[in-house]
Amino acid sequence: MADNNARMQPKSNADPDAQFEALLEKIRTGPHAMDLDRIRAAYEMAREAHSTQKRKDGSPYVTHCIAAADICSDMGLDEDSIVAALLHDVIEDTPLTHADIAKKFGQQVADIVEGVTKLTRVQYTSKEDEQMENLRKMLMAMSKDIRVILIKIADRLHNMRTMDYQSPDKQRSKSLETMEIYAPLAHHLGMQKAKWELEDLSLQYLDPEGYHEIVDNLQSKMTQLEAFMSAMEKKMSDRLQEEGCKATIYGRIKHVYSIYRKMYAQKIDMSSIFDLCAFRIIVDTIPDCYNVLGIIHDMFKPVPGRFKDYISTPKPNMYQSVHTTVIGSEGIPFEVQIRTWDMHATAEYGIAAHWKYKLGDGASTVHEGDEDKFAWVRRLLESQQESDAADFFHNLKIDMFGDEVFVFSPKGDVVNLPAGATPIDFAYTIHSQVGNSMVGAKVNGSIVPYDHVLQNGDIVEIRTSKSAPGPSRDWLNIAKSGSARTKIKQWFKKERREENIIRGRSMLEDELKHSGISPDEALAEEIISPIMKRLSFNAVDDLYAAIGYGGVAVARIVNRVRDELKNAAAERKTAFDKMAQAAERREQQAKKNTKAIHGILVEGLDNCLVKFSRCCTPVPGDDIVGFITRGQGVSIHRRDCMNYQKSIDTENDGRWIRVSWAESITDSYLTTIVIAAKDRSGLVLDIATILNSINAKVRTLTARDVGYGTALTSVTLEVRNVQDLRYIMSRLLSVPGVQSVKRNGQGQS
Numbered sequence: 001m002a003d004n005n006a007r008m009q010p011k012s013n014a015d016p017d018a019q020f021e022a023l024l025e026k027i028r029t030g031p032h033a034m035d036l037d038r039i040r041a042a043y044e045m046a047r048e049a050h051s052t053q054k055r056k057d058g059s060p061y062v063t064h065c066i067a068a069a070d071i072c073s074d075m076g077l078d079e080d081s082i083v084a085a086l087l088h089d090v091i092e093d094t095p096l097t098h099a100d101i102a103k104k105f106g107q108q109v110a111d112i113v114e115g116v117t118k119l120t121r122v123q124y125t126s127k128e129d130e131q132m133e134n135l136r137k138m139l140m141a142m143s144k145d146i147r148v149i150l151i152k153i154a155d156r157l158h159n160m161r162t163m164d165y166q167s168p169d170k171q172r173s174k175s176l177e178t179m180e181i182y183a184p185l186a187h188h189l190g191m192q193k194a195k196w197e198l199e200d201l202s203l204q205y206l207d208p209e210g211y212h213e214i215v216d217n218l219q220s221k222m223t224q225l226e227a228f229m230s231a232m233e234k235k236m237s238d239r240l241q242e243e244g245c246k247a248t249i250y251g252r253i254k255h256v257y258s259i260y261r262k263m264y265a266q267k268i269d270m271s272s273i274f275d276l277c278a279f280r281i282i283v284d285t286i287p288d289c290y291n292v293l294g295i296i297h298d299m300f301k302p303v304p305g306r307f308k309d310y311i312s313t314p315k316p317n318m319y320q321s322v323h324t325t326v327i328g329s330e331g332i333p334f335e336v337q338i339r340t341w342d343m344h345a346t347a348e349y350g351i352a353a354h355w356k357y358k359l360g361d362g363a364s365t366v367h368e369g370d371e372d373k374f375a376w377v378r379r380l381l382e383s384q385q386e387s388d389a390a391d392f393f394h395n396l397k398i399d400m401f402g403d404e405v406f407v408f409s410p411k412g413d414v415v416n417l418p419a420g421a422t423p424i425d426f427a428y429t430i431h432s433q434v435g436n437s438m439v440g441a442k443v444n445g446s447i448v449p450y451d452h453v454l455q456n457g458d459i460v461e462i463r464t465s466k467s468a469p470g471p472s473r474d475w476l477n478i479a480k481s482g483s484a485r486t487k488i489k490q491w492f493k494k495e496r497r498e499e500n501i502i503r504g505r506s507m508l509e510d511e512l513k514h515s516g517i518s519p520d521e522a523l524a525e526e527i528i529s530p531i532m533k534r535l536s537f538n539a540v541d542d543l544y545a546a547i548g549y550g551g552v553a554v555a556r557i558v559n560r561v562r563d564e565l566k567n568a569a570a571e572r573k574t575a576f577d578k579m580a581q582a583a584e585r586r587e588q589q590a591k592k593n594t595k596a597i598h599g600i601l602v603e604g605l606d607n608c609l610v611k612f613s614r615c616c617t618p619v620p621g622d623d624i625v626g627f628i629t630r631g632q633g634v635s636i637h638r639r640d641c642m643n644y645q646k647s648i649d650t651e652n653d654g655r656w657i658r659v660s661w662a663e664s665i666t667d668s669y670l671t672t673i674v675i676a677a678k679d680r681s682g683l684v685l686d687i688a689t690i691l692n693s694i695n696a697k698v699r700t701l702t703a704r705d706v707g708y709g710t711a712l713t714s715v716t717l718e719v720r721n722v723q724d725l726r727y728i729m730s731r732l733l734s735v736p737g738v739q740s741v742k743r744n745g746q747g748q749s
C-alpha cells in the first residue's frame with residue numbers, strides 16, 4: 001500500500017534525463033552487458049520525437065517511455081525490448097515510421113514497436129466474458145512476438161500507476177479494460193506480480209469505496225497482522241530448522257483485489273475472510289515440498305477442503321505449488337504455499353521463466369534478491385550462443401493460437417474463426433441469413449473478394465441484400481469452416497430443390513455411365529429401393545436432391561448400385577436355375593403321365609376322346625369350342641383362337657361343336673404366353689425371377705430376338721384356370737422393358 005501512495009506523487013518536475021541516466025545505471029550495473037549507446041540512441045530518438053508532448057501530470061511525455069523501459073528491464077527483457085519500449089509510442093503518436101526505426105535499430109525493434117502500436121489501436125468495449133476471452137486471444141495472436149505483449153503490459157502498468165491525472169471517464173474505461181484484458185493476460189502469462197498490481201490499481205478507480213474500505217481495514221489491523229505474521233514466520237522457520245529443512249519463508253498480506261473478490265463472491269464482510277495473510281515457503285526439491293507440508297500440518301490444524309496440489313496437477317499457465325490453509329495462534333487462519341525455486345521463478349516471471357528451465361539451464365541458480373532473477377531472457381540467449389537471437393525469439397513467438405484467427409465485426413465483437421478463414425466464413429458465423437444474403441465484403445474499409453484471407457484484428461463488414469442470389473457452389477470450396485459449409489449445403493437443400501433434383505439426377509447418371517452401368521438398370525425398383533431405404537429416402541427425387549446439394553456423395557450411391565446389381569444378378573441366376581430344374585422335372589413327369597384329359601363336357605357326346613389344341617392352349621375359364629377331328633376325337637380351342645376365327649366361315653364350319661368346362665376341375669392345364677420386351681441383358685433372368693417369386697409352374701421358356709431391339713419370350717406353364725393365368729401375365733408386365741404379354745393363338749405383331 002505504501003508503494004501505491006508513493007506512485008501518486010505528481011511528477012511535473014521530473015527530469016527525464018536524470019530518470020534515464022538512473023535506468024542506464026541500473027542496466028550498466030546489471031548482470032548482463034547491453035549496448036548502452038544503442039539504448040541511449042533510442043532514448044534520444046524518443047525524446048526528440050515526443051518533445052512537444054506532455055503527460056497529463058505535466059511531465060515530458062518521454063518519462064512514460066523511460067518508465068515502460070524500466071519495467072521491461074525489471075522483467076528481465078533483452079536489449080531489443082528495452083530499445084523498443086523506449087520507442088513504443090513513436091509510431092502511434094509522432095511522425096516517425098516503422099522504416100525510420102528499422103533504419104536505425106533494425107527490423108526486429110521496428111516490428112515490435114509496430115506490434116505494440118497495433119494492440120494500442122484495437123478498439124475496446126466491455127462485453128460479456130466469452131467476448132473478453134476472444135479479445136485476449138486476439139491480442140496474443142496479434143502480438144506474434146511475446147515481447148510485444150510484455151511491453152504492452154509494462155506500458156499499461158505505468159499508465160495505471162499514473163491514472164490519477166486522467167478524467168474520471170478515462171479512469172473508469174481504462175481500469176475496466178485493464179481488469180478485463182491486461183490483468184488476465186498477465187495471469188495467462190503467469191506474471192503474478194504484474195497481475196496483482198494491475199488488479200489493485202484498477203479496483204481503486206472501479207470501486208474506490210470498496211477499495212479504500214479494504215485498505216483502511218488492513219491498515220487498522222496492520223500492527224496486529226504484522227505481529228501475527230512475524231510470530232508465525234518465526235514459529236515455522238524454527239521448526240523447519242529443527243527438522244533440518246533448508247527453506248526460505250516469505251510472508252505477505254494478500255493483495256486488495258483478491259480480498260475484495262472473496263468478499264463479493266462469497267457475500268461476506270472482511271472480518272469473516274479467511275487468510276488475509278499468506279506465506280510462501282520455497283525449497284530446493286519436490287520431495288522437500290511434501291516434507292514441509294507434513295511439518296506444517298503437524299504444527300497447525302489444516303482447514304478441511306483447502307488443500308490443493310498444483311505440483312501433481314499444474315495450472316494451465318504452468319503454475320505449480322501446494323496450497324494449504326491452516327489455523328494459527330488465536331484461531332487466525334493463514335494460507336501457506338510451498339514450492340521449489342524453479343516453480344517460484346515460473347510463478348513470478350511467467351512463461352518466460354518456464355522457457356529457461358525447459359531448455360535445461362541446469363539446476364536452479366535463481367534466488368530471491370539475486371540480481372539474476374529477472375535475467376531469464378539474457379541467460380536463455382547465452383545458453384544458445386550458436387544461434388541467432390532472432391531465432392530464439394522467433395521460437396518464442398506466440399503460436400498457441402496458430403490455427404485460429406480473431407477478427408472484429410463492425411460493432412466491435414470479436415469473432416473467432418479457423419486460420420485461413422474468408423469473409424464467407426465470417427458471414428456464416430454471424431448468421432446463416434447474413435451468409436445467404438451476402439453480396440459483398442469489406443475488410444478494414446476496402447472491398448475484398450470472397451476468397452480474401454482474414455488476418456488477426458481485421459474489421460470485417462458484410463454487405464447483404466434481400467435480392468441476393470444466395471450462395472454459389474464455389475463457396476463450398478472457399479469456406480474454411482465446417483459450419484459455414486454445412487450452412488451453405490443446407491441452403492442448397494432447402495432453396496433449390498428442383499434444381500438439385502435435376503442436377504443430382506444428371507450427376508448420378510453421369511457417374512453410372514462412367515462406371516459402365518445403364519441408368520435404367522440402376523433405377524430398377526429392386527436395385528434402387530433397398531438403397532433408398534437404407535439411406536432413409538422416401539422418393540427417388542429426394543435421393544437426387546440430396547446428391548444435388550452435396551448431402552450424399554454420388555460415388556457412394558454408385559458403389560451401392562454396383563453391390564445391389566451384383567446381388568440381384570446372383571439372385572436371378574439362382575432363380576432361373578431353380579425354375580429350369582423345376583420345369584425339367586415337370587416335363588419328365590408329364591411324359592410319364594398318360595392319363596386322359598378330364599374336365600371337358602362335349603355336348604351330346606359322352607366319353608369321347610378330347611385333346612387341347614396347341615395353337616391356343618385353353619385353360620378353365622376360357623370360352624371354348626370343340627372341333628371334331630378326323631379320327632382323333634374332339635380338339636378344344638379358345639373361342640378367340642385365330643384358327644377358329646378363320647375357319648368358321650369355311651367348309652369346316654359344321655365340324656365345330658359346343659363344349660364346356662366341367663363343374664369341378666382339379667387338374668392343371670398347360671398353356672403358353674408370349675412376352676414382347678425391349679431386348680436387354682438380364683431380361684430373361686428378370687422374367688424368371690418374377691415367375692419364380694409367384695410360384696408359376698413353368699415347363700419351358702424360350703426367348704428370341706426378333707429384330708428392332710425387341711425380344712419375344714414364350715413361356716409354357718401349368719395353370720389351374722384363367723384367373724391364375726391373368727395374374728401371372730399382369731405380374732410379368734412389371735418387368736422393366738416389357739411391352740406386352742399375350743396368350744398364344746392371338747397372333748403377335
Ligand code: MN
Binds near residue numbers: 064088089155
Ligand atoms: Mn505508452
